[in-house]
Amino acid sequence: MVAAGTVRQVVRNASVFDSAAGCMRPGSTIVIEGDRIAAVTQEPLQVDDAARVIDAGGRAVLPGLIDAHVHVVAASHDLVGLAMQPASLVTAQSSTILREMLHRGFTTVRDAAGADHGLRSAVERGIFEGPRLFIAGAPISQTGGHADMRPQGVKSREMFCSCAGLGLIGAIADGVGEVRRAVREQVRQGANQIKIMAGGGISSPTDPLEGTQFSMDELRAAVEEAEAANLYALAHAYSPRAVTRAVQAGVRSIEHGNLIDEATARVMKSHGAYLVPTLSTYAALADEGTRLGWSPAMLDKLQMVKDRGLDAVRIARAEGVPVVFGTDLLGHMHGRQPGEFGLRTAAMPPAEALQSATIVAARLMRQEGRIGQLVAGAWADLLVVDGDPMQSLAMLADPAQGIRLLMQGGRVVRDSLVA
Structure with a gap:
């Protein structure tokens, strides 16, 4: 059950970065209720009419x-x-x-x-x-x-x-x-x-x-x-x-x-x-x-x-x-x-550099399951980005262009996705 007044959002057609595994999960759907993630799945999902749907267009979706x-x-x-x-x-x-x-x-x-x-x-x-x-x-x-x-x-x-x-x-x-x-x-x-x-x-x-x-x-x-x-x-x-x-x-x-x-x-x-x-x-x-x-x-x-x-x-x-x-x-x-990513990728692959700014940081801060991951129960913090983060983090080095949608706690901070 969704609490009365809670906004439901669905991010569909997303290639989700699994920060714990360090890999992408294409064809994923993220369900957000209020300020938290309710579900992340690669299974077909029926979206109710009341939900706001965000189409990631197959792009990579990263944890905040x-x-x-x-x-x-x-x-x-x-x-x-x-x-x-x-x-x-x-x-x-x-x-x-x-x-x-x-x-x-x-x-x-x-x-x-x-x-x-x-x-x-x-x-x-x-x-x-x-x-x-x-x-x-x-x-x-x-x-x-x-x-x-x-x-x-x-x-x-x-x-x-x-x-x-x-x-x-x-x-x-x-x-x-x-x-x-x-x-x-x-x-x-x-x-x-x-x-x-x-x-x-x-x-x-x-x-x-x-x-x-x-x-x-x-x-x-x-x-x-x-x-x-x-x-x-x-x-x-x-x-x-x-x-x-x-x-x-x-x-x-x-x-x-x-x-x-x-x-x-x-x-x-x-x-x-x-x-x-x-x-x-x-x-x-x-x-x-x-x-x-x-x-x-x-x-x-x-x-x-x-x-x-x-x-x-x-x-x-x-x-x-x-x-x-x-x-x-x-x-x-x-x-x-953002230039820190470019410096780090001289010593580690892009996926690992991205993990250092997501799940590994969350573990250090004793916040695993709350931040740094796109999992049920975590804060709904996410980035929809252009490009393949397994190959390059150039999109994060130029966030004004590379980050197409930015969400924090379920609130869309900015959005340049094509409707």
Whole structure:
């Protein structure tokens, strides 16, 4: 029975991407009731007169895409300057970033620090048009860690203050007690996952890229607090040592991980960890870092990692580590988000790259059966696209042309199919 007032839609003549199997199911029909998928079948189906029928014309139909490493508040590459902006302005700028992500086909994103529950609620209520938003709140950083953006010479811990909790400046915590408190605060603020800075970074001014951050006791405390709230921890880390320590402490995913080696990947595999490479941000910064005023030290760190990203993907795949789609773009560089597919297909086939942005991302986020799949019970998020995604993902690299219909939660966001 369909509940009174529930809209029924039927997508017929569809070649459905089975993200779990990594193959196409031609001649399929998708039945949508309200905001959920009711059925997906290759059997003949009688369509009632009340249903809205969408004829895919034999085209590929994909689950809505997932980007598992975004910063929707990063309206500028200048993270210190961003932290000085009023929360109202950051929010206004984020609304544009969210809308553009959705229109590229990303119906769900995992924000890897910066967004708050207010932005998530704005999307849920339809105030902002954007992807379904999973937030981390403030990243947890040690003094002098990757999210401690204070310039050298500044001693006060209160240089930055955003009462709304927006921005990429970290929650600075030293010692097990402070780390526990910082994680608990993110939980209190509605985080879906906890971000830990476990190693050095490119954009931070004072930490060595290959260094480790936090003691093992501190890392374990952060993971314990996340798990106590039925959440999980993700860790920013590049070097084999930083990645290994974070995984041994229990983090669920490694963000970036460009410098991993085979031994590190084996540790990740043994602990069930995921890798979330973010190749497009290094390509973007290599093109624009100097023009954007990045310091020589930051550009040197960028050079260390930008050519190792594909190697990390190949190593992870060879060792059986699940690889997830992420981008980590800032400011005007958000427009490069679809280019991540082209970078990844140099190291994996198109079907696997598409899985990394659908089912594998959903599994990482503990959302299997809800997002990243076209199955009964999942959110009705789907893309009708031109071309064969088993051969090429060019249609996703040019979403304005390649995506012919975009649906999120049963709502048609845009439609250029011929009636």
